[in-house]
Amino acid sequence: MLLRNVTVKAPGSELLLVEDLNISVGAGQRLLVVGPSGCGKTSVLRVASGLWEPSVGSVQRPPVGELLFVPQRPYMLLGSLREQLCYPLPQDSFDDDALRDTLKKVRLQKLVDRYPDLGVKQDWPRLLSLGEQQRLAFARLLLNAPRFAVLDEATSALDVNTEKLLYQILVERGVAVISVGHRPTLAEYHDQVLELSGAGTWRLVPAATYEFGQI
Numbered sequence: 001m002l003l004r005n006v007t008v009k010a011p012g013s014e015l016l017l018v019e020d021l022n023i024s025v026g027a028g029q030r031l032l033v034v035g036p037s038g039c040g041k042t043s044v045l046r047v048a049s050g051l052w053e054p055s056v057g058s059v060q061r062p063p064v065g066e067l068l069f070v071p072q073r074p075y076m077l078l079g080s081l082r083e084q085l086c087y088p089l090p091q092d093s094f095d096d097d098a099l100r101d102t103l104k105k106v107r108l109q110k111l112v113d114r115y116p117d118l119g120v121k122q123d124w125p126r127l128l129s130l131g132e133q134q135r136l137a138f139a140r141l142l143l144n145a146p147r148f149a150v151l152d153e154a155t156s157a158l159d160v161n162t163e164k165l166l167y168q169i170l171v172e173r174g175v176a177v178i179s180v181g182h183r184p185t186l187a188e189y190h191d192q193v194l195e196l197s198g199a200g201t202w203r204l205v206p207a208a209t210y211e212f213g214q215i
Helices: 041-049 081-086 096-105 109-114 130-144 160-173 184-189
Strands: 002-009 016-024 030-034 056-060 067-070 148-152 176-180 192-196 202-206
Touching: 002 041, 016 041, 016 192, 016 202, 030 041, 030 184, 041 067, 041 148, 041 176, 041 192, 067 130, 081 096, 081 130, 096 109, 096 130, 130 160, 160 184
Parallel strands: 030 176, 030 192, 067 148, 148 176
Antiparallel strands: 002 016, 002 056, 192 202
16 A cells, blocks of 8 residues: 555645655555544545545555455444454355354454354344444454455454454454554554654654654
8 A cells, every 4th residue: 555645634624634645555564543633543544545535645555355444433234243244245255153263263252152143133233332343343354354454443442452462363464454543552563653743744653663652
């Protein structure tokens, strides 16, 4: 993925968020985006993943199907648990054993025990906590196996140990990642940190040397 001379403004306004941004995230590389509230972190992720177009500049993205965007509050279908896990692929894309195994990997064993029939339909957004929804979204990510994942505070409702487990799986699988997050512990699973100021300026710092709390 390549963002070249990209300028991002707030939707429907002339408020400058990021100016002349140049970043590259190759296969297996991981970038953490940080900055104060309202600085444009989510906006940059939406531009990178193709949900928005930049005001200025160009973006080279992976082909359709090789990138998956995971928001803080995951999209939950009105359907079965099987459909939730397979989305956006057809619900017959994986056998039930693979679905159950993946739920266990993301620490949703209780969900496997509670709903042995993966075809059961429930009001999942009301039934599951945000933390459970985020783990389910990671299960969906692991099943879809994209080459690139864009994660917008996708582990904000998880404890540090579960967050560590999920990022370690992504590292082991060689998934390229662009993340937004606030915990200093996230730096361990990224190669570089993109720090946004909120006034259009930015800087790129190796994750191993980045110091949180400077903005």
